[in-house]
Amino acid sequence: MTLITDIRLRRVLDSRGNATVEADVLTESGGFGRGKAPSGASTGEYEAIELPANEAIAKAREEALPRLIGEVHAGNQRDVDAALHAADGTDDFSGIGANSAVAISMAAAKAGADVLGAPLYQHLGGTFRGNEYPTPLGNIIGGGEHAADATNIQEFLAAPVGAPSVEEAVFANAAVHQEVHDILADRDLPAGKGDEGAWAPSVSDDEAFEIMDEAVETVADDFGFAISFGLDVAGAELYDEEEDGYVYDDGVKSTEAQIEYIAGKVEEYDLVYVEDPLDENDYEAFADLTAQVGDQTLVCGDDLFVTNVERLQAGINADAGNSILIKPNQIGTLTDAVDAIELATASGYESVVSHRSGETEDTTIAHLAVATDAPFIKTGAVGGERTAKLNELIRIEDNAV
Ligand SMILES: C=C(OP(=O)(O)O)C(=O)O
Ligand SMILES: [Mg+2]
Numbered sequence: 001m002t003l004i005t006d007i008r009l010r011r012v013l014d015s016r017g018n019a020t021v022e023a024d025v026l027t028e029s030g031g032f033g034r035g036k037a038p039s040g041a042s043t044g045e046y047e048a049i050e051l052p053a054n055e056a057i058a059k060a061r062e063e064a065l066p067r068l069i070g071e072v073h074a075g076n077q078r079d080v081d082a083a084l085h086a087a088d089g090t091d092d093f094s095g096i097g098a099n100s101a102v103a104i105s106m107a108a109a110k111a112g113a114d115v116l117g118a119p120l121y122q123h124l125g126g127t128f129r130g131n132e133y134p135t136p137l138g139n140i141i142g143g144g145e146h147a148a149d150a151t152n153i154q155e156f157l158a159a160p161v162g163a164p165s166v167e168e169a170v171f172a173n174a175a176v177h178q179e180v181h182d183i184l185a186d187r188d189l190p191a192g193k194g195d196e197g198a199w200a201p202s203v204s205d206d207e208a209f210e211i212m213d214e215a216v217e218t219v220a221d222d223f224g225f226a227i228s229f230g231l232d233v234a235g236a237e238l239y240d241e242e243e244d245g246y247v248y249d250d251g252v253k254s255t256e257a258q259i260e261y262i263a264g265k266v267e268e269y270d271l272v273y274v275e276d277p278l279d280e281n282d283y284e285a286f287a288d289l290t291a292q293v294g295d296q297t298l299v300c301g302d303d304l305f306v307t308n309v310e311r312l313q314a315g316i317n318a319d320a321g322n323s324i325l326i327k328p329n330q331i332g333t334l335t336d337a338v339d340a341i342e343l344a345t346a347s348g349y350e351s352v353v354s355h356r357s358g359e360t361e362d363t364t365i366a367h368l369a370v371a372t373d374a375p376f377i378k379t380g381a382v383g384g385e386r387t388a389k390l391n392e393l394i395r396i397e398d399n400a401v
Helices: 054-065 075-086 098-116 120-125 164-185 205-223 256-270 281-292 309-318 333-344 364-371 384-397
Strands: 004-013 019-027 034-036 135-142 155-159 189-191 199-201 228-232 245-248 250-253 273-275 299-302 323-326 349-353 376-378
Touching: 004 034, 004 054, 004 098, 019 054, 019 098, 019 364, 034 098, 034 333, 054 075, 054 098, 075 098, 075 333, 098 364, 120 364, 120 376, 135 164, 135 205, 155 164, 155 273, 164 199, 164 205, 164 250, 164 384, 205 228, 205 256, 245 256, 250 256, 256 281, 281 299, 281 309, 299 309, 299 349, 309 333, 323 333, 333 364, 349 364, 364 376, 364 384
Parallel strands: 135 199, 135 376, 228 273, 273 299, 299 323, 323 349, 349 376
Antiparallel strands: 004 019, 019 034, 135 155, 155 228, 189 199, 245 250
8 A cells, every 4th residue: 555656756845045955755545755865064074975865866766666666565664765775776875866766755755644644753752752842952042054153153053951841941941142242232132043043143152152041041031940951062164173172263283172161061051952062083082071070960972973873883892872873864774873872872972863944844854753762852942943843742742743
């Protein structure tokens, strides 16, 4: 019944106004699924390769569609994704493009769910999945590769860890976003927004820490539950090989100084989450920081692990980090993403399912996070392509999908 009978690919817009790949998958019994590829700006060196949308579509039409249409059942996700790998023929999806691969992979999953008449999270997670809902990490203040003339640290993320429900957590993050707007206005600091909807004021990182601290405290008092915050340092973007250090507006920090700086901020602000605090090639430095603060905070690898089981296994062997960011387009298929989550869980690492800075209205990651009992999801705080996922989480919690 879920035999794939047609796949249609087209170019659509992402949130930055760039072209991305949309895939429709149709099945023998009338099942339908649609998936859209997101796109990163601060991409990891070891990510699967995104091709220009037109090229990815042409290559996928030529290589992948003949191996899928009339050949594979959309309900068998591992078969779909194995066919995508076989069609691609490389180890980084540079053959058909990770953007085509992930769009087809997600569309097939939705078509499989459609045939079953089940929500996507149930199709992916099965009836025996746990009953956890992820805490949303909301990007509130940001700079780095996502906004010019703003903070050096890429993301300051609200983390409503005490929220009694996803719904309350989502509204708390939006309130922190509004509170930061008011604090910036009080300080006469005009701010536009970065790619993910976070405020992008021209302030030092130290001032951003103070503003976040004040905002989460105010909103926590209003909402009556604990709200902490965390960071995506995007360390690989700050690291400069020639300088042999991390380049900030106010100077260069050696690796040792960077570890000390981040450990100090974890202590000072009780940070619950620190993503990519160090360079994507430095497992040893990740391990040093994890040894220092890993019992108080999540030390998460994004560019370090790129959702890749081999890189994650190397990190596990080195005790580097204690959590992994999961971005399906970083590795190309849902199967690869779920394999990374399963390895992480088996190894005592937490999984944080994540959007990209360039997004669409696709909601697959909300379902993936619920299906796999991921404790956190990082998908922004405001903005249509972000609220698409947040509102879907609210609907999932309300049994309304
Ligand atoms: C979401 C992120 O940004 P991008 O999509 O630009 O990699 C990130 O670095 O975690
Ligand atoms: Mg990151």
